[in-house]
Amino acid sequence: MNTNIFRSMSYGVYIVTTLDGRRPTGCVANSVMQITSSPATVAVSMNHDNYTHQCISKTGYFAVSILSEQSAPQLIGTFGFQSGKDTDKFAGVEYQTVEGMPVISDSCGYLVCRVIDTMDTSTHTVFLGEVVEADVFSTAPAMTYAYYHQVIKGKSPKNAPTYIEEKPEPVAAKYVCEICGYEHVAESLPEDFRCPICGVDASLFKKAE
């Protein structure tokens, strides 16, 4: 089996949000798709280990904010590479509350969904949500996973359905962020360098062999 073919599947980049009690939380997801058009429903695949998973299970509601090519890449660092269990991911992030759910302002727009069914697997749950509210914030092109990977040079976190282990290629000077996997190729890494994805400083970059 040649699993490289999975790299040819196309996805958007989404932030799936919900509430932890009264506190907003969420995470980055690629595996989001529309299932029916009338009534409109969408499915989201979420790893059991994601804190957002248990919060959606409790509230029965989630929102999907659709990132655009103009959305700040730091949103992916904030929501994709730390856990909402110990972090207030929404600190410093502009958002609105729609039907009780937090939605990210710096996005194409959002869908707010009520969970109407679930399908469980060994590692992930597919939440089927009926869309109860939706709106457009921006007509900028949606960010695709290909754009994130090729233009922003980002990676999937290890518990994403789309994660593929990559063997690092020997490159003279490649500095890899230990938090989010962002690769910076340069002759040297300035001391005041900060990861454009997750915002950590140069001390958390490791030179690839």
Place this chain on the structure above:
Amino acid sequence: MNTNIFRSMSYGVYIVTTLDGRRPTGCVANSVMQITSSPATVAVSMNHDNYTHQCISKTGYFAVSILSEQSAPQLIGTFGFQSGKDTDKFAGVEYQTVEGMPVISDSCGYLVCRVIDTMDTSTHTVFLGEVVEADVFSTAPAMTYAYYHQVIKGKSPKNAPTYIEEKPEPVAAKYVCEICGYEHVAESLPEDFRCPICGVDASLFKKAE
């Protein structure tokens, strides 16, 4: 609710195939995504009215061929805008048989899946498939739905999850294919014109008012 936001969700263009008894059949789908990475599983949303739906339900197997930007657009006409009930969609289409399933040669590659779970909605079934075989045919960029819509100027058929009814804009000379919705803008439509998507001749084009 502003359903225009659905246009910002990103998809690939896939041909989902299976067997009707011993005869290969299939249809175009956008709503395909990976659910888990280990074991690898993918979910496909399929309208109950699609002939492919009942054939997958019977065989318990399906394949997903991932179209590339270089795949012939006619494949979308052949598989997306006619029913496999009365048509041999594979006539004239180059394909291979892998684990009993037909896969399209003119593609990025394929995944062959065994159905391990289903989730039903009023109009669509989500088939969850464990990937039993997969390979790469081409490293050409995958065709996204945005590419199909913007570059090839194609539409979704009416029973797709991603179908959105569009009000035709008044354009001086726009000829619309009555079979697949392809729009040809020109001063006139030559008699020997054939639809680049579904292959029908000029008689099946209607001038938009």
